[in-house]
Amino acid sequence: MCIGVVPTSAFLKSKSDAGYHRTDVLNEFSRQDQPPIHHDGEDILQLEHTDPVLNAKMHLVNDAIDEIGFTTYQWKLFVLNGFGYAVDSLILLIQSIIAGQAALEFNPSYPKGMTMAAYSGMLIGALFWGMGADVIGRKFAFNVSLMVCSIFAILAGTSPNWYVLGLFIALSSFGAGGNLVLDTTVFLEYLPSKDQWLLTLMAAWWGIGQLVAGLFAWAFIPNFSCIDPSIDPAAAPCAYSNNKGWRYIWYASGSLVFVMSILRITVIRLNETPKYLLGRGADTEVVETLQGIATRYGRSCSLTLEKLSACGVTAIQSGSRFALSGLTVHLRGLFATPRIALSTSLIWFSWTLIGLAYPLYSVFLPSYLASRGASFGETSSYITWRNYALSNMCSIFGPILAGYLCSLKLLGRKYTMVIGALVTMTFFFAYTQVRNNAQNLGFNCAISFWLNVYYGTLYAYTPEVLPSAHRGTGNGIAVGFNRVMGILSAVIATVADTNTPVPIYICAALYIVMAAVAAVFPFEPYGRRSS
Structure with missing residues (x-):
């Protein structure tokens, strides 16, 4: 199950919350009627609703990077x-x-x-x-x-x-x-x-x-x-x-x-940057990169492949990234x-x-x-x-x-x-x-x-x-x-x-x-x- 951030209240739903599934997280991310709220842990573009799945995964990766800290x-x-x-x-x-x-x-x-x-x-x-x-x-x-x-x-x-x-x-x-x-x-x-x-x-x-x-x-x-x-x-x-x-x-x-x-x-x-890999849908490499840094410098990292996979597939993964359409996706x-x-x-x-x-x-x-x-x-x-x-x-x-x-x-x-x-x-x-x-x-x-x-x-x-x-x-x-x-x-x-x-x-x-x-x-x- 994807553990993501909810823009309106910034609370996290854990895997133990009964009945709270990936679709609930995405629905929360897609709500358009909420004003921005400033708080610790808020991602800059999380309220822009461009790709709810990517937003949820990005929040997990940011959590992992914060958990590892500066090395x-x-x-x-x-x-x-x-x-x-x-x-x-x-x-x-x-x-x-x-x-x-x-x-x-x-x-x-x-x-x-x-x-x-x-x-x-x-x-x-x-x-x-x-x-x-x-x-x-x-x-x-x-x-x-x-x-x-x-x-x-x-x-x-x-x-x-x-x-x-x-x-x-x-x-x-x-x-x-x-x-x-x-x-x-x-x-x-x-x-x-x-x-x-x-x-x-x-x-x-x-x-x-x-x-x-x-x-x-x-x-x-x-x-x-x-x-x-x-x-x-x-x-x-x-x-x-x-x-x-x-x-x-x-x-x-x-x-x-x-x-x-x-x-x-x-x-x-x-190593290739985790956020680039995230956009490419390479969830396994994201986890391996961050876990590798954590292990090398004796830090903790609770990010797992299961957490990322539960969020779904990001929209940008579709299509060939080497085609002209790949560049237009980035421009759009x-x-x-x-x-x-x-x-x-x-x-x-x-x-x-x-x-x-x-x-x-x-x-x-x-x-x-x-x-x-x-x-x-x-x-x-x-x-x-x-x-x-x-x-x-x-x-x-x-x-x-x-x-x-x-x-x-x-x-x-x-x-x-x-x-x-x-x-x-x-x-x-x-x-x-x-x-x-x-x-x-x-x-x-x-x-x-x-x-x-x-x-x-x-x-x-x-x-x-x-x-x-x-x-x-x-x-x-x-x-x-x-x-x-x-x-x-x-x-x-x-x-x-x-x-x-x-x-x-x-x-x-x-x-x-x-x-x-x-x-x-x-x-x-x-x-x-x-x-």
């Missing part, structure tokens, strides 16, 4: 999944850092081509790995994506011309692009409910990737790069022999990612009810907005920093890239604060995003009044910090409120919209002057809209468990 297995996932966060930001920033020096060597007709290559690769990667995660599972992408990224990142350093460089950057970005989709999904689907705030904290790895990119730039660009002839007409022409700094950055980055990919395979042998699932449809639409809109705001500020920040430094009398490449590294370091601590704020009942995820967006907007507007180098560095550090309070929380919120069976697809499309706007930002940078404060004003206005959208999200994950 060393989750700590390993926190680090190894965090690598994916770091790699995504690392590759994205590396291409913007090296583009200027590579352009001096190759003299391209379209200088912003590397940005378009990176975002195009990440767009395809997000859709491919995201949808693939719902079709073939999370495990394959988790093990393969970083390896693909590392190989082409190393090859990018060998590029003989601008076009080959763009190809390798696109292919490296393809591997990196699926990590934001998969890492949050995999980590969330093993997390006990009381520890779901760690999903926000994990975004600190994004800042670590930014810091590494800044440190590589600081180490290699000033010491192994040619001088821009427009700055010093007497400088020697830029060629392979005197402009290896940007190549060294790719070699170092690719090697680091390669080590990360090896650690993913050797440190933890990832993201709009299964009015509230889920509103939630999905607002999440995608938020990712679209941040997809324009973040590149305008971050990807084109080097040129803006250089112009501001020059106006303050600062022309040292060493100081410019040092400041870049310092501002990126500040981004590590934003998600740490966000993780704490998310754990407060008064704020939760939604209002943490509101605070992060509004404070970021304030610093953007104030930034245009900077008058010296110290202020320039200080405001950049503040923006990097508060921007990642919002961004880190959005990263975590997205998979938390998406239905588990369709989580990879929904997350992948969200990140895909983000990448489309990144491509658009490259076009904007081509026709606009990014050395002016105009992108700063645009970013500030976008964050006002983001704050408003966050405030009206229909679901608040605080105190609830992902479905």
